[in-house]
Amino acid sequence: MKNKKKSFYFKDYTESEFTNKKNNINFIKISLGRVTFLSFIFFSLMLIFSIKIIYLSLSQQKIFNITNLKNEIPKNRRDIVDRNGSVLATNVILYDVGVRPQLLKEKEKKNLLIKLGILFPELNLNLIKKKLNKEKFFSVGKRLAPKDKDEFWLMGNKAFVFDPKPSRIYPQKNLFSHILGQTNDANQGISGVEKFFDKNLSNKDKLNFSLNLTLDSNLQYLIREELINAKSNFNNIGSGALLMDVENGEILSLVSLPDYDLNQRRAINDNIYTNKITHGVYELGSVFKTFTIAAGLENRVIKSKTIFENLENSLTCDKYKISEHDKLPTNLNVEQILVRSSNIGSVRIAQKVGIENYKNFLNSLKLFEKISFELEEVGVPLSLKWGKCKLATASFGHGITTTPLQLARAYAILGNGGYEVQPFMLKDKIKSNKLGKQIISTKTSEAINLMLRKVVSLSEGTANFADIEGYEVGGKTGTAVKYGSNLKLNTFISLFPASKPKYVLLVMLDEPKAAPNFVYNMPPTKKFPKGYKYKGETRNTSGWNTVVVAGKIIEKIGPILAINDLQALKNF
């Protein structure tokens, strides 16, 4: 056995290896305790750091994205565009500016009032002064453009509060007011397309895709312009127009006047702002004679050349007197009844058709039920109680109501060969919307188209002013007297080109007046092969106002329609 260390005092005493080892172990024990303690602290710190790192990792997105939020436009609604891609409605950031008077001292309040007076003279300073002293918070500007907001911001006043809001803006202003409708402060649709397609427009998955409508801004503008001109010529209180494809029912233009600037966001409560085409329910007059004749042809009780002899100039049904609008020949054939717009002739045809057949025919054209259309503002025609007198008055469009939109659809059916169509404004439907089932025979449709053409082209017709060269316009006038007054509602509905109608155009003037100062461009006659100017007309019938307006519209929109339509181009 080897001794590692000897005792200092005793030679025979040696320090064993065992005792040495024991001491070493004690030393390690002490060290381990310290190491464990230090490790505990170390790991605790590490744990804290780790938690912090995890927290930072998780919250990273929020922290970093603060900078983004400042410039990002929180789009919450899809754009609306027309058939050519022109923007009709889009989103912008507008600002509400408020003031917190509590943050201002008296001197500062005075300074603020002076600055506001200089920079924004349109503001009511007295009201602001009152609010500065009484209220805790008040608004000085709503839906301000960034430029206007910056003017407030540059004043550098701590009391200003800026609230950015995504808002709807309409670059075409009044042009589509009755179609697009409005949104509320929360950017939710409250009328028109904005309301009807509200869910679709606020669909987050589709926000980057615009909602395409079948409407055409150029056509809409031209039609609206003519209607505005009509107001200055015929002094009407309102007007409406509709342009629709007769084959698939797509609406190209829908105008109702008076309209309003959608960007102004004001409450539109007056009845005068009703959408006259879709919401207005009217007695439309002689435009119904076409249906009477079509019903006769369809039920095979008459032919185009069937002559009605000894037609009276007036007749009475119960208390009501039915008379002609003008002196007409006593013998008229069916074609002439339509061309000359004979009330008595229409009554005789309806009597031949019979109540049940006539009613069924009008029902097949869906003139009396609520039309399914992509607007909230859709009118419901008044219900009827059929009888002998009702049949007589209905035959020439009196005592019977419908919406102009439904009238246009019925004419589209008559014009397209008798196939059912459904008016629509959503462009996606164009492909899917093919001709529906056939309601009226092609023969009847062709006969009606020919007769409608004669209404416009023959000198004895009531719609000569719409005979625009090259467009083969066919159509029917309607002059209705408003119930309980002498005021009129004049309508002209046209189909063109009459040989194979492609478009139906409805023009309506609400309460037009005779225009003795208006210079009419009279159509050519034998005496005046180039036409002549005429002034001093005192008649207030559709032929003397609505037809003139429709003619001007067709003259202007015709080339655009032809250019857009390749098939029409081929026919050139």
Place this chain on the structure above:
Amino acid sequence: MINKSKWINTLPDTSLKNDEEINKLDYEKWTNTVPKKNSYDSIKKYSLVSILFVSGLLLVSIVKNETRSLQKEINKLEVSINVINFNLEQAILDNEVITSPENISLLAREHLNKELIFYKRSQIKKLDSKNEKFTKINITKDGKTNKKKIGDLKKSLKLKISEKFNNEKNSIKKIYSDPKTIPKNVKKKITSKIQAKKDEIKSLYDQPQEVLASKRVTKWGAIQLVKAFIGIPIVPGR
């Protein structure tokens, strides 16, 4: 002074001293039975783990700093994209307002001739007269069908063409009947042509052998001979 007893007592017993060799303990034997504490290894492990952890933490912080700077860069780019998008949307909006039909027609009224704003169908092209349906339906105000109109049009066109043709014929006749009216350059051309033809005929009569010896004539003669031999009727020339 040293307390001897103190130290003496500490001395081991004599008996024990004698038996020292006998009672000698085997230390190795007992120490081996003591369980060995592998404290060194555990320290090693701890330190290794902590080194790894610390280096991991450092690595994480480095990576994090890098990603942070990258994220900053991305954010800056995103902000600039947002700004560009915002500007683009503003520009589109401006464009929509400027190119709106209302604004364009306003500009047109200011700068264009009114006649040029709208054009009539008659200004584009004439209607297709082949469209039978149209001709059937398009009735004039006099009650006559368009077919008649088109027939009249055809007749008038024919008349116009024949009139033009006659006029041209007469003018040529006039020119030739009165040679004095023919321009000098035309006269020169005609005389040179006549002279060339004259020379050709003259040479043919003067030297008929040359003509006959020409390759073309010999070839033609050979063909005629073969034709006669086979029995095909001989046609003089083509």
